[in-house]
Amino acid sequence: MKLSKPRIPPLPESQWSAEQRPGFEAAKKGKSAISNAVVFNVMGTLGNHPIAAKKFNVWAFHVMGDTSTIGAREREILILRIGWLCEAEYEWAQHAVIGRACGLSDAEIERIKKGPDAPGWSEHDALLLRAADELHKDACISDATWNGLAKTYNTQQLMDVVFAVGQYNLVSMVLNSFGVQLDEGLKGF
Amino acid sequence: MKLSKPRIPPLAENEWTPEQAKTLAPLKAGTTQFGARMHVYNVLGTLSRHPEANKKFGVWANHIMGATNTLPPREREILILRIGWLCEAEYEWGQHVVFGRAVGLSDEEIARIKLGADAPGWSEHDALLIRATDDLHKDACISDAVWNGLAKTYNTQQLMDVVFTVGQYNLVSMCLNSFGVQLDEGVKGF
Numbered sequence: 001m002k003l004s005k006p007r008i009p010p011l012p013e014s015q016w017s018a019e020q021r022p023g024f025e026a027a028k029k030g031k032s033a034i035s036n037a038v039v040f041n042v043m044g045t046l047g048n049h050p051i052a053a054k055k056f057n058v059w060a061f062h063v064m065g066d067t068s069t070i071g072a073r074e075r076e077i078l079i080l081r082i083g084w085l086c087e088a089e090y091e092w093a094q095h096a097v098i099g100r101a102c103g104l105s106d107a108e109i110e111r112i113k114k115g116p117d118a119p120g121w122s123e124h125d126a127l128l129l130r131a132a133d134e135l136h137k138d139a140c141i142s143d144a145t146w147n148g149l150a151k152t153y154n155t156q157q158l159m160d161v162v163f164a165v166g167q168y169n170l171v172s173m174v175l176n177s178f179g180v181q182l183d184e185g186l187k188g189f
Numbered sequence: 190m191k192l193s194k195p196r197i198p199p200l201a202e203n204e205w206t207p208e209q210a211k212t213l214a215p216l217k218a219g220t221t222q223f224g225a226r227m228h229v230y231n232v233l234g235t236l237s238r239h240p241e242a243n244k245k246f247g248v249w250a251n252h253i254m255g256a257t258n259t260l261p262p263r264e265r266e267i268l269i270l271r272i273g274w275l276c277e278a279e280y281e282w283g284q285h286v287v288f289g290r291a292v293g294l295s296d297e298e299i300a301r302i303k304l305g306a307d308a309p310g311w312s313e314h315d316a317l318l319i320r321a322t323d324d325l326h327k328d329a330c331i332s333d334a335v336w337n338g339l340a341k342t343y344n345t346q347q348l349m350d351v352v353f354t355v356g357q358y359n360l361v362s363m364c365l366n367s368f369g370v371q372l373d374e375g376v377k378g379f
Contacts, residue, residue, distance in 0.1 A: 003330075055249050056252070059250075139362045155239075156242070158197070169356065176330035
């Protein structure tokens with residue numbers, strides 16, 4: 001973790017507003033596939049700015065939800081790679097679990113750390129990793145990578161590649177700068 | 190511009206769905222607050238190729254640019270111009286020079302944003318905003334010195350909005366650059 005304790009701690013239960021309470025209570029009762037945590041630290045932290053969190057979630061659920069047009073496994077490759085490049089350990093930890101649930105093997109998840117040139121990737125998977133690397137370095141996908149992805153992706157899928165990387169680059173900045181600590185039971189890098 | 194022509198061109202008027210026509214058509218009429226002829230911005234036309242994403246994106250984008258952002262607009266625009274400059278997103282720069290001027294940035298200050306936090310003339314607070322952007326661009330994290338400096342005058346929500354604003358416009362830069370969104374008519378680049 002870049003920070004060993006939070007700069008902005010998750011909102012304590014005693015400070016939940018009437019409007020926030022139902023969402024947090026539902027999170028507490030629901031059994032999460034990701035960890036034992038009741039309210040994820042990221043959710044509790046964003047709870048310090050309720051109106052921003054509400055609007056943020058609308059967009060976040062495009063990227064993680066069913067209006068995103070890229071396959072879930074492919075989305076998780078992009079998210080894990082940008083989280084790794086940004087050294088956002090919380091993001092990595094959460095999405096290692098989600099990625100596994102979407103079909104990534106443990107070996108593939110480890111290999112994401114090594115990048116597109118590590119042996120074993122399909123051409124398409126390597127292109128996804130390169131897209132994340134280029135967006136991280138230049139804020140732009142190169143012609144070679146764009147044209148490679150465009151062989152199989154349509155316009156909306158190409159857009160969703162940039163949206164997924166850009167969104168999780170933003171999330172990395174948030175997690176790192178606010179000092180969001182790992183949820184109970186999650187493993188970091 | 191990183192790309193001299195679009196990879197994803199703006200949706201043409203004859204491609205608008207009836208739902209899109211309702212929001213896009215009024216933008217063609219009238220004049221802007223700056224006196225220019227109104228039109229559908231190339232960025233909006235481009236994002237309209239993914240209507241469902243664009244709708245949800247717009248909700249969050251309007252937090253950053255709207256009244257729920259707790260940062261004063263002049264400070265917000267310093268952050269946006271700096272991240273646009275660092276990402277070489279000329280479209281973002283061109284648009285936000287106009288917005289920045291409208292919310293109190295002088296032409297001299299706008300030019301100085303390109304030079305960075307150490308250029309002579311910034312207040313301590315303005316320099317911290319530029320440093321926060323540079324830290325986020327380089328390390329995806331604000332350093333202790335900059336965070337603590339900003340926390341002298343900013344409350345928790347304002348500190349959060351600093352990161353949200355830079356992160357959002359870094360995302361916007363990635364979109365503009367990768368989709369090849371071309372400058373709107375009458376807007377100047379770098």
